Amino acid sequence: MRPTLPVLGIICVWATTPLAQEFNALTLNFQGANSFIERNRLEASKSSGMSAELFALRGRLVTIPPQAQEELLPSRFYEYALSMAEQYDIPSQIFFNLITAESNWNPVASSDAGAIGLTQLMPRTALELGVNPWNAQQNIEGGARYLRQQHDSFGSWDLALAAYNAGPGAVTRYGGIPPYKETQDYVQKVLGR
Template sequence: MPFAQNFNAMSLDFHGANSFIEKNRLEASQSGGMSAELYALRERLLTIPPQVQEELLPSRFYDYALTVANRYDIPSQIFFNLITTESNWNPVVTSSRGAIGLTQLMPQTAVELGVNPWNAQQNIEGGARYLRQQKDQFGTWSLALAAYNAGPGAVSKYGGIPPYKETEAYVQKILGH
């Protein structure tokens, strides 16, 4: 039985994900990641009663992300951490490098995967499929995540996690080390 089948979306450690975000808050805001304003908004939202949070937060994506992680045999916490790191569950966010949506797909990658990166469900599907491709190619979640972040060419070139501070930190964040 794949790891993800043991969970439903509500049993995942979302508070842990929030701690995970908080732990990396200063680093992210200094390195051009999530702005201080978004952190402040997240803090305000976390003080809202759970019934109201459900209406305001993108929880409608959680169950779908869990289903897709299960389909591609990706440990659900890794996939949830990836989406939290990439977009903080914002389906319309874009990066300065042009990556789009929840899983921050590059436009060319989205074309190759045959998904519309602006469609949240297709973006989740594409991100999971791309991560699974990297895992199949490189064999470990660490290398798959490095390839997801820096590109498979960089992982091949260096024969492992590329010596890029951003990529090294990215892998550690998502794996929770």
């Protein structure tokens, strides 16, 4: 039994290092992406261009090598998000707040509703925008373009954000911000009020 103790000691020390904890968290995120893909297999198969790509990714999303972890750090996306906010004439603070509210800058975030990535694009929206929601840069660009489309349709940032959160149909149906607490709180949070 003595030879086992040093090995266990090494494992315990390694598992408590910040790098190991971050690696474990990222592995769980990728495993979450796998379960998301599995749960939404039928939905994905309806959108022919997306399904093959999602299922090709499935086998690669179980673990992430330590050297790739740096690529997933939020700071890698800030500059790109800023450039997309400028390109689509979105106040940068609103766009940064949107990404924070949607995913907390987690590029592999997925919701129970099916939203994917940094800007939490729904698969159908991503398909309509022609972006891969699992690709962080395409997700950011798609989210910025979609937010700009909502602003162009509704004429204000509060209504654009309500449409982004609840869907443009809900904003049209209610003639303004829908009476959903989640959407009302979301609009206030992203606008920084």
